[in-house]
Amino acid sequence: MTEWPQIFAFYSFKGGVGRSMAVLNQAYGLVAKGRNVLVLDMDLEAPGLSGFMSRQKEIAEFARHDMVDLLLWAKQTAQRVSEEAPLDPNSLPPLSDYTVRVLPEKLESLPHKSWDLGRLDVIPIDETRDYYNRLSEVAVAGMDRDTLLRVGSLLRSWLKSRRIPLEIPDYYGPVPDEDRSAPYDYVLIDSRTGITEVGGLCIGPLSDQLVVLCGLNDQNIEGTRQFLTEVGVLKPSSDTAVPLGKPTLFVASPLPIGEMTTKSERIERLVKALGPIKPKLYKLSYHPQMALVETIFVRDHQDEHLAQEYRSLLEQLLQRTETTPDFDPTIFFSSTNSEKTLTDQARKSVRALLHSASISESASMLFFAFVSNSDLKTVTDDIDFQLMDRICRAVASSESSVQFGALDRWSDVLSQWGLRTTDRALKARRFEEAINQLDRIIDSPRASPKTRAEALVNRAVTFGQQGNPEREISDYTAVIEMPDAPAKQKAKALVNRAFMFGQQGNPKREISDYTAVIEMPDAPAEQKAKALVNRAFMFGQQGNPEREISDYTAVIEMPDAPAEQKATALIKRGETFRQQGNPERAIRHFTSVINMLDAPTEQKATALIRRGETFRQQGNPKRAIRDFTSVINIVDAPTEHKDNADSIRKDAYEQVGIQAEANSLNDRGWGRYVDGRIKEAIADLRQAVELDPMNVKALGNLAISLLVDHQTNDALAAYDAAIELADTDRLADFEKDLQRAIAKHGALPGADEVRTRIEARAATLKTTVAAQ
Amino acid sequence: MNSLKASDIEIVGFNGAPLVECGRSLPIAKRKSDGQHCVLDLSRGVDTLVWHSQEEATSFAEARQWTELVRSVSIPNACVESSTGSVITQPMMVFENETLLDVANRVPRPDHHDLEYLIWQPLKVGDSGCFATCASGPAVEAILDDWAQGLLKRFDAMFGQNPDRADLKRIADFALCAARSRELRRKAYLRYAATQEPDRMKRTFDRFIHTEFPKENWDCFLNELKTLRDILKVLPITTTVTQVDPSGCSTRQSLRDIANDKPLNLVAK
Missing domain, CATH: 1.25.40.10 (Tetratricopeptide repeat domain)
Structure with a gap:
């Protein structure tokens, strides 16, 4: 299992091979992949990396302390501790005293798709602050082997123990500590050239893996071979060297343009020098820009060949470090998981994959398919909502064809999550975020009229859940007034707005909106039936039973009205007949609902209760008792209905006596x-x-x-x-x-x-x- | 007496400016219904609140009399009566910067205290690593005390290692910013005094410690300081590692096979 952070030391025997820029391009590339990275400038005597970061204003300022100070602390402390009497971790220096954060605006233009950008920190060397005196005090050059081992081990422990806060959305609520802070993912060390103690320190116990850059001239090849043999990366043998333990990436850099034959010969010479196992050699080309201005190619010149080479190297670095966790997609969709809620196994897999570097777009899509198919009303655990939030976030930022769908679903997830909490602040933030996602659709020039109208209706509903009726009505009105909104959305907006007018005590406007839907030639049957049922109810309230019955009848006679609306109309018309003193007709209506194959359980239970009540009024409590008992025995009848049936059944029993x-x-x-x-x-x-x-x-x-x-x-x-x-x-x-x-x-x-x-x-x- | 409905109020900032690494302050509330702002001080009742227009609020923020949050937060549940939705107890703001939490070993910042959720928001101006949240008074006190405990622990761990006096003083300073309870403040003062040059200790005692703890006696304090120093000096681990002797080794000897050396466990788990 990978121990985080993975510490990579970048070494070159000679300068001028592009080592520092390789470190920075790998660092920025990792950040673009969502990894949190720390860069150490250990080129103590020629801190080019620090100079670049400072000159180019990648960092705003230096911290209180720098890399030299950190080495000084490590050197002084290493002399006082041992494995038998180790250091109290509380006395390790704070990270923030040494690290400087690369400015977020310097990272914004990095290409990133399905994930958020990572964080990039540097421990540079501050040449403006008593540099030479401090450098001589550290005196790495004078360290013996034991001290190098101790200093390297101590720095390693420090790097491995430091945790940085992770950017968790503020609407998550309580999140386990291990998800709210983490060690860096990668530490990249820009090492010193030549055969030096600093080089040995970086290559020794401090680092987990090495990246060795080598030019193609003899001096570079021979020097590199000698140094790597000396430090134990390569082992001397009779004719050449054999690679040893510490994982190492070998990079030929810089490769000149042209000179094909000579170049091939030189590459062959380098590979031969590295031993009979012939490790894979990665290549970084010479780019004239590098000779003039140091550049973050993966950010500023993404189309250049060298940027592509840096990315290939980065892929290697990731593949060597991060493995895809085992994941069986059927865990989401197996027959045993019919309730479509996450099992612990599924949760574990998704979490691992979301953390993994190798999560593919297709895996994100698979997760999203699961989120899309989940019944959010059955989700109760915050941890499931968090996972769904992360999946939607990944898909919604991918600019794929399902981006709008992902934003819409994300908004659903957030609204449902908002409804789950009783905490005012969390609820408000979740609704706010739900609305933000819908804003992204509504404001997007790529959104079709249909997509925009759907988002407006959904935003209106969310405003309603948030307790903001004015904005709810305003969004419905926007859809109604959209010239190119599809009839389905327009009808839905009218029905919902009518309901809101009703809530505000404006029956005239309520009836007017329902009528508009009923008269729309292309309104979907569902909305038309809903409008008729609701308008009928309003007519009933206004003491107009003829029009009430007429609207219910229209729904009952609609061939394509949904069963739910038909059942509602039958029940309501039955009730009206009962009030008009026609219990027989009322009973026939209720019986029709009870016998409907596709009526929802709730409607069936209501019809049974109404029929039972009518039987009682007719002086037939025994039949009433049978109906009430049926409601109590329906497994999935709403509890409210069951309680009601139980209560009136008691009255009926008394009536029988x-x-x-x-x-x-x-x-x-x-x-x-x-x-x-x-x-x-x-x-x-x-x-x-x-x-x-x-x-x-x-x-x-x-x-x-x-x-x-x-x-x-x-x-x-x-x-x-x-x-x-x-x-x-x-x-x-x-x-x-x-x-x-x-x-x-x-x-x-x-x-x-x-x-x-x-x-x-x-x-x-x-x-x-x-x-x- | 009028009541303040939590649903009509959002917290948009806090009174004053964050001049130190952490602290607490009164919230700035904005009434949603009319956009009026006030310093939410309920100590003398809702009727005494002084409301200001948006323009005035902006000018207060520009003058750094008020500090605005990037995004508003709600009144915490703990300060609201659930049956009426009225704000019944004083909410408070607590702010911090990342450095303080790092030094206190309290990364990440807390996302709840008991059953209270804490939603942290960055500040609109100033240090980008500075965040604030609104919570009930007791929660704010407890959070600050927890940070103070972390800082005192670090101070004690570092004290014996002969670190830079300025580093220690900085940690004691942070601890004094954070500590709310009397006991922790006294501990923080004791450590702060321990970082002073001997000739400045008495002046520190007179100017700060004696003002806050009038019953404190200089001789007793000094004795306690000596005891603390003795205890903390004994704590650190001493080993028999020899000093580096540059003349006694060559680079080649130092580096031979170093890539294959296993790291030593020099930090306790």
């Missing part, structure tokens, strides 16, 4: 009536009706008993109530009872009136059935 008592009183009363004990019968039947006013049988029996007892007015009132509830068969029973009473007791006052009323009701029922 009362009915039983009323039935018993009715039976006894009827027995007494038959026995001619009319007064006692009336007392029983009055009690029965009191207990169960919907008991049509008891009402009828009471009415005939009162008629026989010559209480004609009370009898007619009882008949009115009974006739109102009776169906055709029951009316026929009333007629028969009346005939029998007249036969037994003779003419009864009011009997003709009763007969007239029974006939009138029978005629009404006949007409209604025919109409239905």
Whole structure:
């Protein structure tokens, strides 16, 4: 496993081979790849790298201390510590006392695609501050082997232990410490030339890997071979040298233009000098610009051949250091992961890959496909939102064909994440960021009218979630007024704006927007149906049941209305019929929803509750109980509906008990009536009706008993109530009872009136059935 | 009495300018409904707040009487009554710069304190490494004290290594900026005094320490200082490593096979 940071020492036996510029071009190249890099100028006696950074204003100023001071600290401290009695890590000098940050504006023009730029720090040498005295105090040249080993080890420990803060978006909330700070990814050391102690220090225990640059003349080749053999990178053998332990990249630099034959010979000579294993030789060409002005080619001349060579070298450097973690894409989409939430394994893989240098664009796309398919409402863990945020960020910055889709999804992720927190500040920041992503789409000249209209609608929704109704309405209006917005978005904006007007207590504008959608020839069926349902509701509120029913009917009769809207319309129209005293029609509507194959569970549960309530009103609590029980048994019915059903079922159970008592009183009363004990019968039947006013049988029996007892007015009132509830068969029973009473007791006052009323009701029922 | 609704307020900066490495200050609040600004000091009630126009706020910021954040932050939940949404306790601002956190070994800056989330924002002007956040008073005090503890720990670890007196004084200075609790401030003063030249110690005691700790007695303080020095001087590790003798070795001897030497573990884990 790679130990971070990876420390690379860049060495050349001779000067003038472009070593310092190779260090800087690799450093800037790594930053463009999102890596955090520290450069050390260890060319103590000729600090060209520091001079360049200072002259070119890549750095604003020097820190309190510089590389010479750091070496001095290491030298002094190394003499006092040992492996048996190591140094307290708290006493290691702070990083910020030595490092200088390369100005962000100097990094902005670096080419970067799917990732953010990294950070570039330097520990330079400040030649303006008592340089020579400090240099002589360090006196690296006088260090013996043990001191070099100690100083190198101490510097290495210091470099490996330093952590820098990572730029975590402020809307993340609490993030594990290991994700909020990290060591540098790479430390690149510009070493001293020649056979020197400083060179040995860099190449020794301080560094993990080496990059050796070598010119092609004999002096360079032989000197390099000698030095590398001396320090143990190459091992002397009978005829040549064999590479040893420390990983090393060999670079021929600078390669002249032309001189093909000589160049080939010289390259062959260098490879031969490096040993029979023949390590791969990387090449950096001579560029005339380098002779005149030092340049960051990977930033300032990206199209030049030399920039390409620097990038190739960089790829090698990355490949040697960073390996792609094992990743199985099926973990996202396996059948066992049907809930589309991240498993721990998936999380681990994504995190590792997002940190990895070798994440490809296709891997980013794969992750994005997962984010796109996830049901964000089921995501609860902050860590999952963070991963999704990072994936969307990577894809959204790639300028690929899915960039707008990524921005839109990113905004969704942020809004949902905002809804998850109760912390005001975090919520506000997440919504703000969600809106920022949508702004990027809306403001982009590349966005099509459709994309822009979609983003405006989504931004309006986000403003709504943020509690900003004015801006919400303003964005809907912008879509409605866009001449080239697609009908789908326009209709959606109108429906949503209408709803907002309703919230603001402006029913006139609400109805007007719904009407606009209903009258749009090209509005999608979904929006049209939604507008009709909502307008119908508004008509109902305004006491206009005819128009209310008419709109619900329009939805019910729409062949392409979505099941949800159709079911809503059926339920609402059923409720209107119930209020109009037509329970049978209401029940038929509710039953239609219950029998719909594609009605959403929530609507089915609502229809069952409404039907149950209607059954209860009809005096049929047993059927009501069956409907309420069905709701309770629906696995995925909303909890609110289940609770409601449970509560009204209790009332229905009570109603059944009362009915039983009323039935018993009715039976006894009827027995007494038959026995001619009319007064006692009336007392029983009055009690029965009191207990169960919907008991049509008891009402009828009471009415005939009162008629026989010559209480004609009370009898007619009882008949009115009974006739109102009776169906055709029951009316026929009333007629028969009346005939029998007249036969037994003779003419009864009011009997003709009763007969007239029974006939009138029978005629009404006949007409209604025919109409239905 | 009027109340201040948290939903109508955003924190856009803090009172004063960051002249030291860290500290706390009163927030500058902006009322969203009318764009008016004020120094949010609730000690005398909402009715006494003095509101200023956007133009005045800009002039205060330009005169460095106020320091603006790059992006506004919300009033922390801990200062708001959840049932009414009113600001009921005093929010405070805390600011820091990266150097202080690095020296205190407190990188990265905290993203929460207990259950309070902290959203740090860079300052609009001045040091680019300077950030601030708004939190409840107790959270701000605790954060500053935590940094002070980190700084004192570093001071103690470095004290025995005979570092540059200026380096030590700087750490003690930082610790004095950060420390809020009485106990930590006293420890910080003790260490600050330890970095002074002997002839300046008494003056430091009289001018600073005695002012803040009037019951402190110079003789006792001096004794404590001596004890501290003795303790801290004993802490560092001493080894028997010999001094470098340049004359006794050649470059070639020093470098032979050095690329294959394993690094020594000279820093405790």
